Amino acid sequence: xxxxxxxxxxxxxxxxxxxxxxxxxxxxxxxxxxxxxxxxxxxxxxxxxxxxxxxxxxxxxxxxxxxxxxxxxxxxxxxxxxxxxxxxxxxxxxxxxxxxxxxxxxxxxxxxxxxxxxxxxxxxxxxxxxxxxxxxxxxxxxxxxxxxxxxxxxxxxxxxxxxxxxxxxxxxxxxxxxxxxxxxxxxxxxxxxxxxxxxxxxxxxxxxxxxxxxxxxxxxxxxxxxxxxxxxxxxxxxxxxxxxxxxxxxxxxxxxxxxxxxxxxxxxxxx
Amino acid sequence: xxxxxxxxxxxxxxxxxxxxxxxxxxxxxxxxxxxxxxxxxxxxxxxxxxxxxxxxxxxxxxxxxxxxxxxxxxxxxxxxxxxxxxxxxxxxxxxxxxxxxxxxxxxxxxxxxxxxxxxxxxxxxxxxxxxxxxxxxxxxxxxxxxxxxxxxxxxxxxxxxxxxxxxxxxxxxxxxxxxxxxxxxxxxxxxxxxxxxxxxxxxxxxxxxxxxxxxxxxxxxxxxxxxxxxxxxxxxxxxxxxxxxxxxxxxxxxxxxxxxxxxxxxxxxxxxxxxxxxxxxxxxxxxxxxxxxxxxxxxxxxxxxx
Numbered sequence: 392x393x394x395x396x397x398x399x400x401x402x403x404x405x406x407x408x409x410x411x412x413x414x415x416x417x418x419x420x421x422x423x424x425x426x427x428x429x430x431x432x433x434x435x436x437x438x439x440x441x442x443x444x445x446x447x448x449x450x451x452x453x454x455x456x457x458x459x460x461x462x463x464x465x466x467x468x469x470x471x472x473x474x475x476x477x478x479x480x481x482x483x484x485x486x487x488x489x490x491x492x493x494x495x496x497x498x499x500x501x502x503x504x505x506x507x508x509x510x511x512x513x514x515x516x517x518x519x520x521x522x523x524x525x526x527x528x529x530x531x532x533x534x535x536x537x538x539x540x541x542x543x544x545x546x547x548x549x550x551x552x553x554x555x556x557x558x559x560x561x562x563x564x565x566x567x568x569x570x571x572x573x574x575x576x577x578x579x580x581x582x583x584x585x586x587x588x589x590x591x592x593x594x595x596x597x598x599x600x601x602x603x604x605x606x607x608x609x610x611x612x613x614x615x616x617x618x619x620x621x622x623x624x625x626x627x628x629x630x631x632x633x634x635x636x637x638x639x640x641x642x643x644x645x646x647x648x649x650x651x652x653x654x655x656x657x658x659x660x661x662x
Numbered sequence: 663x664x665x666x667x668x669x670x671x672x673x674x675x676x677x678x679x680x681x682x683x684x685x686x687x688x689x690x691x692x693x694x695x696x697x698x699x700x701x702x703x704x705x706x707x708x709x710x711x712x713x714x715x716x717x718x719x720x721x722x723x724x725x726x727x728x729x730x731x732x733x734x735x736x737x738x739x740x741x742x743x744x745x746x747x748x749x750x751x752x753x754x755x756x757x758x759x760x761x762x763x764x765x766x767x768x769x770x771x772x773x774x775x776x777x778x779x780x781x782x783x784x785x786x787x788x789x790x791x792x793x794x795x796x797x798x799x800x801x802x803x804x805x806x807x808x809x810x811x812x813x814x815x816x817x818x819x820x821x822x823x824x825x826x827x828x829x830x831x832x833x834x835x836x837x838x839x840x841x842x843x844x845x846x847x848x849x850x851x852x853x854x855x856x857x858x859x860x861x862x863x864x865x866x867x868x869x870x871x872x873x874x875x876x877x878x879x880x881x882x883x884x885x886x887x888x889x890x891x892x893x894x895x896x897x898x899x900x901x902x903x904x905x906x907x908x909x910x911x912x913x914x915x916x917x918x919x920x921x922x923x924x925x926x927x928x929x930x931x932x933x934x935x936x937x938x939x940x941x942x943x944x945x946x947x948x949x950x951x952x953x954x955x956x957x958x959x960x961x962x963x964x965x966x967x968x
Contacts, residue, residue: 403758403813404745404766436816442858443816450821462851463821466750515862519826523903571823610898611823635822637902637965 392417392476394486397451397460399444400467401436409435411444413490414470416457417482423448423455424483427491427499443467449571453613512578513553516567519609519634520554525644527658528651529554533564543602546592550585558650562602564589568620570612579623582606586627603629607643610635735789736782736929737799739810744769750852759810761799766813769801773809773872779934780877781809781870783942784844786926788868790918791911793840794833795868796855800933807933814867820854822898827856827864831900835907837868838899842908842960843915843953844946845875845882847890854896879938882945887952889960892967901965908957915953923947 393416398408413424425448432441447468450461460470479485487493513531520526533555536544539562556563566582569575586604593602606628608620617633624631634640741762748756748768755772773781781798788795797812818824828834834854841849848870855867875881875890923946931939949956 400749401816403748403815404760406746438860439858440816442861442864443818445861446818446824446827446856446858446864449823450818453823461821463819463824463856465818465852465855466748467816467818469749515826518862522826522828522831569826609826611821611826635898637900641902 392478392482393457393473394476394482394490395457395473396471396490397423397447398469398471399435399440399447400469401440403467408469409444411468412448412451413486414451414455414457415476415482415486416473417476421455421457422483423451424486424499427493449573449611452573453571453611453616512567512569512572515569515572516553516565516607516609519567523640523644525647528647528656529556529565533562542600543589543592543596545596546589549588549592552585552589556647556650557654559653559655560600561650561653562600563605563647563650564602565605565607568606568608568624570608570616570620575612575616575620576623579620583623583627586624590627605630605632605643607632607634735786736933739765739799739801742767742769742801742808742810758813761810765797766815767799767810768796768813770809770811770872775934775936776877777872778807778809778877779930779936779942780844780846780874781872782930782933783876783926783946784840784846784871784874786930787844787876787915788840788871790922790926791836791840791843791914793836793868793911794830794866809872811869814855814857814869816858817867818856818858818864820851820856820866820896824856824864824866825898825900825903827858827862828866828903829859829863830865831903832907832910833866833868834899835904835909836911837866838904838960838964839908839911839915839953839957840868840871841874841895842889842956843912843949844871845885845888845890845949846871846873847875847894848873849895851896876942876946877934879936879941879945882942882949886945886948887956889956889963892960892963895964895967899964901961905961908961909954912953912957915950918950920947923950 395414396410397412397414399411400406400408409430410426411429412426415422415424429444432438435441435444447464450463454461457473460468476482476485484498487497487499488495491499493499517526517529517531520529530538531554533552535542535546535549538555539557542562552564552566554565554567556565566585568579568582572578586606589602589604596602604627606624608617608631617635621631621633632639632643634643739761742759743761745758745760748758756768756770759767759769761767785795785798796814799810801808801810837849837854840846853868853870855869856864857867858864875885924943927939927943927946931937931942936942
């Protein structure tokens with residue numbers, strides 16, 4: 392068993408370095424573990440540096456490779472020399488105590504969850520739609536019983552849906568999934584739970600306007616992760632869109648446009 | 663006399679007081695030589711009907727004005743302190759450096775004259791076509807000229823997962839258009855810098871066009887009317903997101919005057935001590951004229967990639 396520390400160089404000229412993660416090789420398995428005490432923006436040089444660290448960490452978690460860092464991590468990340476882990480029953484716990492210096496009753500994963508910044512999933516999803524210029528067709532936060540003339544009032548207790556597109560005969564209820572987020576699994580599970588509940592209500596909904604539950608997975612994350620997300624959502628979503636495929640996102644964005652226009656959307660630029 | 667803006671704009675700074683003092687009557691004033699910057703600006707001021715105009719490098723201005731308004735553009739920096747090697751894969755030919763004004767650079771130390779020519783010409787075209795690119799300069803040292811690329815901090819490299827974060831996708835389109843026009847076949851993921859600006863936002867910056875055909879007359883001539891292969895282009899370029907901006911940039915390239923292209927190639931050839939200036943210039947004039955078809959072809963190649 393071996394480990395090596397991953398450093399971020401906040402200032403390449405001075406050579407200052409900050410440990411941000413650790414790669415742990417246990418047999419054939421390599422895992423990336425975030426340092427529990429990553430300095431914040433003030434210490435790293437600014438919000439941009441903090442965002443860079445977050446991006447690099449996501450890259451490393453996406454493709455943990457003991458031999459080399461993912462090229463996307465760039466020149467401000469580098470891996471220290473490999474070091475041996477003594478023959479212990481639980482290497483992760485040993486790392487927590489010996490390398491991170493944590494107390495016996497604290498684990499690094501607990502610490503990381505307390506400190507890592509989590510950009511809001513719905514916000515990130517909406518930004519993605521903005522990039523492709525379809526956000527103008529999409530409305531934020533569907534509140535059942537309040538939006539669209541009180542549509543789906545019986546789902547009032549189920550909570551909101553991040554985004555929706557109002558068509559004449561169809562309502563797209565959409566949730567973004569960001570596989571690069573550390574909480575991707577919890578996100579997918581939460582969306583699956585919400586969609587599952589909505590599906591039950593929709594089954595008993597009187598005929599008329601149809602609601603369609605759509606999860607769109609934005610680019611990023613490993614293929615395994617994306618596949619797992621699809622597996623989690625499949626039983627509950629009417630449609631799962633893998634937006635890393637240009638063809639799939641083209642169809643999806645086309646559907647959004649057509650739906651919005653059928654619902655009376657008018658481009659303010661051509662009015 | 664002139665002031666270079668951040669994105670390829672040059673503002674003609676006119677002596678505002680001149681007209682006010684009543685000494686710039688267009689009818690009575692004697693024309694003066696183009697060699698004097700302030701007088702030429704005054705000429706332009708009058709030609710523009712007394713309005714202060716903002717010119718892009720690509721704007722059609724007579725070559726007389728071009729030479730004065732847009733002089734040698736690549737800075738020469740003599741005092742540079744070298745620091746550590748840039749730690750990244752095959753980047754062992756680059757080191758961090760800082761000049762006497764405290765500006766930070768990445769200095770490329772192993773470069774042939776063709777690569778230097780390509781870097782210099784590519785950078786000049788980048789400015790004219792609004793390609794987001796790092797600042798650039800030359801460090802003359804003995805018989806050598808070292809290429810200095812402005813240090814972009816903080817920085818990561820391209821990955822398809824960056825798409826949701828891009829705040830300047832049009833910059834990526836401009837980059838791809840530039841590659842088609844100057845024949846840059848080496849737009850791998852390390853040559854698209856991704857600079858995070860805040861959580862969830864990042865901008866792309868172009869670097870390293872040293873391998874482009876524009877650096878070698880033979881390459882340019884033998885690839886006339888062609889665009890580079892896309893085998894080495896970074897994966898996951900969102901063609902649907904960037905096509906429009908790439909084609910806009912192509913349209914801009916068709917508007918570059920012959921005088922502008924000549925000036926770019928002359929400056930780059932002088933730096934690289936290359937004697938093929940005329941061949942490269944003629945080939946580039948044609949490529950700029952055909953920019954729309956070149957960029958369309960290149961986008962199609964990218965789109966067809968598996």
